[in-house]
Amino acid sequence: MALKIHHLNCGTMCPHGAPFINGHGKITDHGHMVCHCLLIESNDGLVLVDTGFGIADVKNPNQRLGRAFTAGAGLIADYRETAYMQIKELGLNPQDVRHILVTHLDIDHAGGLSDFPDAKVHIFAPEFEAAMNPNWREKQRYKQHQWEHGVNWVTYQTQGEKWNGFDSIRAIPELKDEVLLVPLVGHTRGHSGVAVNTQDGWLLHCGDAYFHHNQVAAEPSCPIGLELFQRGLAMNNKDRVHNLQRLQHLAHSTKTEQVQLFSAHDPVELARYQ
Numbered sequence: 001m002a003l004k005i006h007h008l009n010c011g012t013m014c015p016h017g018a019p020f021i022n023g024h025g026k027i028t029d030h031g032h033m034v035c036h037c038l039l040i041e042s043n044d045g046l047v048l049v050d051t052g053f054g055i056a057d058v059k060n061p062n063q064r065l066g067r068a069f070t071a072g073a074g075l076i077a078d079y080r081e082t083a084y085m086q087i088k089e090l091g092l093n094p095q096d097v098r099h100i101l102v103t104h105l106d107i108d109h110a111g112g113l114s115d116f117p118d119a120k121v122h123i124f125a126p127e128f129e130a131a132m133n134p135n136w137r138e139k140q141r142y143k144q145h146q147w148e149h150g151v152n153w154v155t156y157q158t159q160g161e162k163w164n165g166f167d168s169i170r171a172i173p174e175l176k177d178e179v180l181l182v183p184l185v186g187h188t189r190g191h192s193g194v195a196v197n198t199q200d201g202w203l204l205h206c207g208d209a210y211f212h213h214n215q216v217a218a219e220p221s222c223p224i225g226l227e228l229f230q231r232g233l234a235m236n237n238k239d240r241v242h243n244l245q246r247l248q249h250l251a252h253s254t255k256t257e258q259v260q261l262f263s264a265h266d267p268v269e270l271a272r273y274q
């Protein structure tokens with residue numbers, strides 16, 4: 001096992017009302033959210049976990065993401081934050097990205113797929129089903145043109161395997177059991193975490209299963225804006241809350257060096273790794 005991990009921010013969002021988003025600052029300050037993605041150097045090429053926003057998104061944000069989202073999220077459209085450009089900046093070749101695991105296909109997670117058209121995209125089957133056949137609510141969140149370039153999808157169902165009490169799926173057979181999809185549904189129909197085995201223990205990318213680092217603290221709390229946002233956006237809020245409770249338990253029932261949790265949009269968690 002020799003996975004080299006890079007923690008990337010593939011998109012910055014600065015919505016209004018810092019105290020409601022980050023839990024501190026003045027009400028007139030903008031909040032700060034990131035798109036925490038992983039780049040893994042593996043013996044089967046480069047692997048991305050989530051892609052944030054891609055080059056086409058930052059080039060034409062209003063057209064590709066919609067004005068309401070771009071303005072509401074306070075998107076900072078910066079092509080230097082795309083995974084594609086950061087991979088080049090690291091001296092690596094974006095064409096070596098062989099695999100992408102997606103936590104889910106919301107607008108702020110799937111934007112970079114079109115920058116890696118040759119990669120296999122590994123996804124929990126219920127999420128694929130939701131994005132390809134969205135109901136009326138899901139139509140608002142998924143942007144079909146983020147994958148209309150033709151994606152090499154690989155879908156997975158659970159097979160009864162477990163990881164720390166959670167269902168788990170060996171997502172990339174070439175990487176044996178070093179990278180796992182860990183279904184954490186609720187935010188979307190097929191939302192999943194991604195567990196990565198590193199030299200320092202397991203990392204669990206929790207995607208949008210929670211949004212603020214204090215949600216998995218010993219005494220959990222969440223700024224009210226983010227709390228309402230998560231509730232309102234959940235496709236199944238009961239499942240979301242249940243999975244959040246399981247993550248809270250995981251965060252405190254294991255030694256931190258064994259499993260480190262982080263979510264997609266919290267800048268405090270990203271800073272721990274950069």
Ligand SMILES: [Zn+2]
Nearest residue numbers: 106108208264
């Ligand atoms: Zn998100």
